[in-house]
Amino acid sequence: MTDYERIEKAIFYISAHLHSQPRLDEIAAHLHLSPFHFQRMFCRWAGVTPKRFLQVLTLERAKQLLRESKSLLEVSNSLGLSSGSRLYDHFVQLEAVTPGEYKKEGVGLSIGYGVHNTPFGPAFIAITPRGICKFSFLQGEAMGAHLADLCKKWPYAVVHEEQQATLEVLDGMFGVAKKPNKPISLHVAGTNFQVSVWKALLQIPPAAVVSYSQIAKAVGRPSAARAVGTAIGSNPVAFLIPCHRVIQQGGKLGGYYWGEARKHAIHAWESARYEGFAPEEAAQAEHSLF
Incomplete structure (x- = not known):
């Protein structure tokens, strides 16, 4: 164990x-x-x-954190959704694929993957020349399902094992190695709404929390808390896109x-x-x- x-x-x-x-x-x-x-x-x-x-x-600590975070995400224009934010003493930048790139389904794209231990158990990570495109925790299963999901999302990409390069990226994520001299980049595919939610998540400071409704207001869709929850659940890069910092309005941790x-x-x-x-x-x- x-x-x-x-x-x-x-x-x-x-x-x-x-x-x-x-x-x-x-x-x-x-x-x-x-x-x-x-x-x-x-x-x-x-x-x-x-x-x-x-x-x-x-629960009381969570409620206090929620009260303190009210001003974090109130106005979408103040978020700077086009820029990255500080996370674990690094900068994280999210770059979404263009509609044209999405239609190509990975044509001409090289993706390296690996499985490594993290402070939260083994994880599957995949990278392109432009950044991390997938990061997911293994929950007792083999990596096959995660690899299949990657290939389904990018069916025409050249996918290959790349243990050393992915390990170096992962060390940067968890602060094992020296601080990187350039931002940690994410290369993700999603709808405009999903990407706006993921970028909003990047604005939440470490050890802080917000509610689903606060994220909904931040992306200009105050009545779409449920849709926000769905977008959060479809986040392709666990931990770095910090969906774990979103909790229920009443202070309960909620699902994950x-x-x-x-x-x-x-x-x-x-x-x-x-x-x-x-x-x-x-x-x-x-x-x-x-």
Whole structure:
């Protein structure tokens, strides 16, 4: 069992017992680990203690984040939808294919793909010379389904395995390698409405959240929250186009195509890096049991 699989199991347990605020030894016992080893593993992975993670999961925190984000996406003209935004200390730029390129279905296009481990489990990534065209988490299945989906979307492209190049791109995504000297680019295909939603998602800062209705207002379709949800669900590049930062209006996390536990995990991981509390807690992790 990988560290992420253990973390996922712990997240399911914590989420299911949130009302009783489970103690460290209870969670560790569920994973058949000692409290000391579980705490070290959790802090090494998330950068925060399990206790802080419990606080990240609370409904009241989510509601507060929603209140704070009201001004983020109120007016579509203020979003700068044609530009990228900062994400994980990099710049992410989204470039949509033109209608003409879409009709060609990949003629003359070379796509490299690979499967690599990430902080949230193994993932499939595909790149073109212009950027990342697909990124999806594997959920127990082989990569075949993801490769088939890629070939279906780009039937006339030359698709080939490219482990080294995709690994370098992935390292840039998760901050493993040195900061890239150029923006991380996304090369995606979608309708005008889908692309406008995906660009709006790129405006949400790390560790922040917005509601579906806020995104709908941002793209000039205030009554289209359901259509926005569909566009978010069809996002071809998980994590970098941060659909995990969209939650329900009442503060509940809501669904996530890649699993609710993974959505919790990404929120905790981002919070550890962008809310300023991780270093102190991580340093004390070996000596502090709750």
